[in-house]
Amino acid sequence: MASGAEDFRIRDLTAEGNHAETGWNPGCGNAAVFVFHSRKFTIQNIVARNFGSDGISTQFVEDPVIQDCESYRNGGLGIHLGSVALRPAVERNRLHDNRRDGLFLCWHVQHGVFNDNQSWSNGQDGISIGFRDTDNSFSNNQVRLNGRAGVNFRNEDDANPGSRNTFRSNLIEDNGAPGKPGYGVQILGTTQHITLDANTIRETRAKPGAGERVGIYLGPHTDFVTCRGNSIHGAFSHAVLNDSKGANNLLDLTPAAEAPTADYHR
Numbered sequence: 001m002a003s004g005a006e007d008f009r010i011r012d013l014t015a016e017g018n019h020a021e022t023g024w025n026p027g028c029g030n031a032a033v034f035v036f037h038s039r040k041f042t043i044q045n046i047v048a049r050n051f052g053s054d055g056i057s058t059q060f061v062e063d064p065v066i067q068d069c070e071s072y073r074n075g076g077l078g079i080h081l082g083s084v085a086l087r088p089a090v091e092r093n094r095l096h097d098n099r100r101d102g103l104f105l106c107w108h109v110q111h112g113v114f115n116d117n118q119s120w121s122n123g124q125d126g127i128s129i130g131f132r133d134t135d136n137s138f139s140n141n142q143v144r145l146n147g148r149a150g151v152n153f154r155n156e157d158d159a160n161p162g163s164r165n166t167f168r169s170n171l172i173e174d175n176g177a178p179g180k181p182g183y184g185v186q187i188l189g190t191t192q193h194i195t196l197d198a199n200t201i202r203e204t205r206a207k208p209g210a211g212e213r214v215g216i217y218l219g220p221h222t223d224f225v226t227c228r229g230n231s232i233h234g235a236f237s238h239a240v241l242n243d244s245k246g247a248n249n250l251l252d253l254t255p256a257a258e259a260p261t262a263d264y265h266r
Contacts, residue, residue, distance in 0.1 A: 082106020
């Protein structure tokens with residue numbers, strides 16, 4: 001744990017938990033690697049596994065860098081940024097088989113870049129965005145085989161949506177547990193000003209016997225959602241399911257050429 005620190009690095013170590021003995025204990029104050037009220041630091045080349053709570057968590061931080069880490073089989077979240085996390089750079093991490101979400105943006109995660117991460121086989125969502133998590137960009141990430149949604153914008157109210165976020169050139173594939181609903185991108189709440197540009201969203205599995213699969217879902221209170229140049233295909237019940245009552249969505253559903261798939265290591 002680091003608290004009240006500045007200009008430091010945590011790198012090249014393995015944090016091994018034992019949730020079989022300790023049980024599940026998720027929450028904002030528990031993690032294999034936990035940084036609190038700190039600035040300008042780097043977490044690099046860390047393995048965080050088998051913890052009863054989150055793998056890597058940073059709370060009330062500025063300018064955190066999280067690179068080249070692997071966080072898996074934890075009882076909570078793979079990487080948990082929140083309770084104010086300003087200007088994060090989260091790159092080339094591998095987040096998988098966590099009990100909840102792979103990458104979780106909690107409260108006030110703003111002006112961040114999230115590039116070249118892999119988030120797969122997590123119990124809930126691959127990437128989760130919510131309470132005032134705004135002005136972030138996500139590029140070249142791979143999000144696959146998560147239990148509910150590849151990318152989930154949570155159901156926040158009028159004052160607190162995760163708006164003004166951009167997803168560009170990501171692979172979002174085969175999300176939703178067998179027999180249950182699944183979403184490539186699920187946009188809920190009063191979320192606005194979301195751009196989905198040149199992503200590949202696909203369902204390669206056979207159509208499930210129960211539970212629909214949706215490429216992109218727009219909830220009733222969303223607006224100013226722009227979709228352009230995305231490749232959406234496969235055994236979806238709906239490529240795009242638009243329940244939005246907003247008048248300002250721009251949904252260009254012209255099929256785009258599928259981007260080549262980068263190597264995906266499991």
